[in-house]
Amino acid sequence: MILRLLTGFLFIQTSLAQGTFDPSTCGQTKGCLFAPTGCVPSQDCRISFSYQVQNGQTLQMEISGQPPNPQAGFVAVGFSKDNSMGDDSVSACVSNNGQTTGLLAYTPAKSITVKNSPVQTTIQASATNGNLYCVLRRQLGNTGDAQIFDLNGTYYVLMADGPLDNGIPTYHSNNRWVLPRTDIGRYGTNAFGQTIQRDDPGSQGATSGTQHSTNDKLKIAHGILMVLAWSVFIFTGILFARHFRGHWPNTTMLGVKMWFNFHRTINMIGVGMTIAAFVLIFVANGWQWSGPKANASTAENQAWSSIHSILGLLACVIAWAQPLNAVFRCNPESKARPIFNMIHRFFGFSAWLMAAAATMIAVVHFNGMFSNRDAALGLYIAYIAVAGLTLIVLELIFIRNFFVSRRGVGNEIEMVRIQRLQLAILLLYIVCAVGLAVAICVLIGLKPGDLA
Incomplete structure (x- = not known):
């Protein structure tokens, strides 16, 4: 009998020392969040996080996950006022050379500052079969340090894992997830030992903000303007310059041919x-x-947000330079004019390609910028397909016209038909581009707010 009790006691102690995340009480006595989105707890989730207020004074958290290098790695949960990294309070479970413990930190940008503060204590920490597990207890209320947030409120939850560098978590370019705004203080007990009861924001305690801060509104406007500029206006302007020079040959406006008026006006708007x-x-x-x-x-420099920024900058600078170099173009009869045309076209199309790449990065990696990221991705892929198909068909017609012209076998009636076909293709592109771009803009405009 004594042997059985001793065996049972040792089993319980071993289980507590190793520690496992129990999702069975999620949404009942504790709130839980998992990453990646849609993963199945205890099966394929990279990170599991639970939170529970105790007596209205402390927040008990479980952080569990499998970093790429469990011997020198971390699993972290950040509490953010917006949906991007920077100005965040972080609690992490770290393992370094066989020692597993909790860590409190602050991220001013894409770097991390460790906070040595009694505000957070490690109750339990273990590393078993590559899985880190920590139980942390964190003080609620005003901590006296602006870099250690009072978690009895609503925050975006950022999750990440990665390697350590000299015992400190390093920047994680890929293994990161942004979860919706979450009421961290929803589950647990208050100062009187009574169960906390708040409006149910969802089975896991997550809620999307309904209001946008000024900065969030500026980001929304940025996304909408860029999508419309590059997808609708600038690409249409490129098509006019490349494939519609022969249209309306006897019609001018302000002393120049119509194709140039369309090209110049549409591009300047973009x-x-x-x-x-x-x-x-x-x-x-x-x-x-x-x-x-x-x-x-x-x-940091290889992060998707960084690549998005540099591609966007290069695309914009080239687009802004195009009207300037057009002012100094040589005379149409000059022998150097074909060279100018080639350079002008090359840079114009290169700018659009970089802008398209920057937009694709946004719809793939910037989850928080859309009310439905998957829908935005599908819409933009459809747009790229429409733009690519339009360009290919018009180029084939251009090549066909070139050889017909050289052989001198064409006639005026046939040329009119070809021009009408080109216009029909252009109009079809414009309709599709406007529809798809507006749909993406709606998804941007309906993105979750960063204010409760």
Whole structure:
């Protein structure tokens, strides 16, 4: 009998020492969040996180996950006022050379500052079969440190895992997830020992903000302007310059042919929208550059947000330079004019390609910028397909016209038919581009707010 009791006691102690995340009480006595979104707890989730208020004074958290290098890695949960990294309070479970413990930190940007504070204590920590598990207890209320947030409120929850560098979590370019705004203080007991009861925001305690801060509104406007500028206006302007020079040969406006009026007007509208969008995102980011920096780490410079920024900047700068170099173009009869045309076309189309790449990065990696990221991704893939197909068909017609012209076998009636076909293709593209771009803009405009 004594042997059985001793065996049972040792089993319980071993289980507590190792620690496992129990999802069975999620949504009942504790709130839980898991990453990636849609994963099955205890099966394929990379990170599991639970939170429970105790007596209205402390927050008990469980953090569990499998970092790429469990011997020198971390699993972290960040509490953010917006849906992006920077100005976040972080609690983490770290394992370094066989020692597993909790960690309290603050991320001013894409870096981390460890906070040595009694506000957070480690109740339990273990590393078993590559899985880290920590139970942390964190003080609620005003901590006296602006970098250690009072978690008895609503925050975006950012989850990440990655390696350590000299015992400190490093920047994680890929293994990161943004979860909706969550009421961290919803589950548990208050100061009187009574069960906390708040409006049910969802089975896991997550809720999306219904209001947008000024910075969030600026980011929304930036996204909408960029999508419309590059998808509708600038690409249409490129098509006019490339494939519609022969249309309306006897019609002019302001002394120039109609194709050039369309090309110039549409592109200038698009360029104006990119300038406005560029200013808006810089204002939203506090006039801070978020792209690659000389003093940033390789991981930071290779982050998708950094690549998005540099591609967007290059695309915009080239687009802004195009009207300027057009002012200094040589005379149409000059032998150098074909060279100018080739350079002008090359840079114009290159700018659009970089803008398209930057937009694709946004719809793939910037989950928080859309009310439905998957829908936005599908819509933008459809747009790229429409734009690519339009360009290919018009190029085939251009090549066909070139050889017909050289052979001198064409006639005026046939040319009129070809031009009508080109116009029909252009109109079809414009209708599809406007529809798809507006749909993406709606998803941006309906994104979850960053305020409760």
